[in-house]
């Protein structure tokens with residue numbers, strides 16, 4: 001049985017069908033890049049999986065369980081098991097880095113302890129070791145808003161990791177970063193995918209990065225699934241269908257060539 005199954009997943013906003021009958025199976029441990037131009041429905045698809053947005057039709061199954069039916073404690077457990085990473089990092093700016101990562105432990109710690117700032121030593125060690133894994137342990141005591149964008153996104157990945165999720169949904173995690181930081185953040189995602197077998201779905205506008213880091217690409221255009229395969233299978237024609245006139249920008253080269261073959 002696949003870990004995650006989307007069956008005819010659809011979301012409408014008024015007259016717009018943001019996600020249109022998407023059917024997809026994802027086995028455990030895969031690193032999947034979701035590609036497509038702005039407005040293709042990538043964010044809406046990820047937000048439905050995490051239950052931040054409700055589907056208009058279709059189902060999401062996780063190990064055969066209907067995610068749409070989860071409520072209360074079961075829904076909170078799902079959101080712990082399915083960590084989300086956002087383009088704008090979503091850290092608490094005035095809190096220090098270590099505390100931001102500890103927020104990811106909230107579902108593992110009695111609420112009164114965290115409110116009182118009494119994080120168990122074991123959790124502090126877990127949080128620090130996650131930061132060290134991404135080479136930012138030395139920043140643990142700094143305020144989150146004193147870090148660069150690339151550092152903040154790695155803190156957000158550390159926070160997601162200490163949730164001990166089985167799947168991570170990353171919604172354009174590198175869209176606000178320069179190329180060097182984008183690579184550091186993609187390296188961090190690839191590292192936890194390989195090291196811990198955490199399944200990753202990452203929305204990514206840059207075709208070059210998607211091809212470099214993901215073993216499988218899923219392409220959306222106007223909410224429809226128009227490509228599903230390994231990066232090598234993405235032909236010029238498929239890239240053109242996905243990106244239209246944006247193709248050259250997405251692959252970072254000059255128009256009108258669509259040099260998807262590296």
Ligand SMILES: Nc1ncnc2c1ncn2[C@@H]1O[C@H](COP(=O)(O)OP(=O)(O)OP(=O)(O)O)[C@@H](O)[C@H]1O
Nearest residue numbers: 013016017018036037038039040041042043044045
């Ligand atoms: N809350 C909303 N209300 C109305 N329309 C929405 C809402 N969220 C998304 N849409 C519309 O749904 C479509 C898909 O948007 P979505 O954000 O999922 O695309 P995307 O591929 O993630 O693009 P981007 O990278 O620009 O966010 C767009 O036409 C968008 O305008």
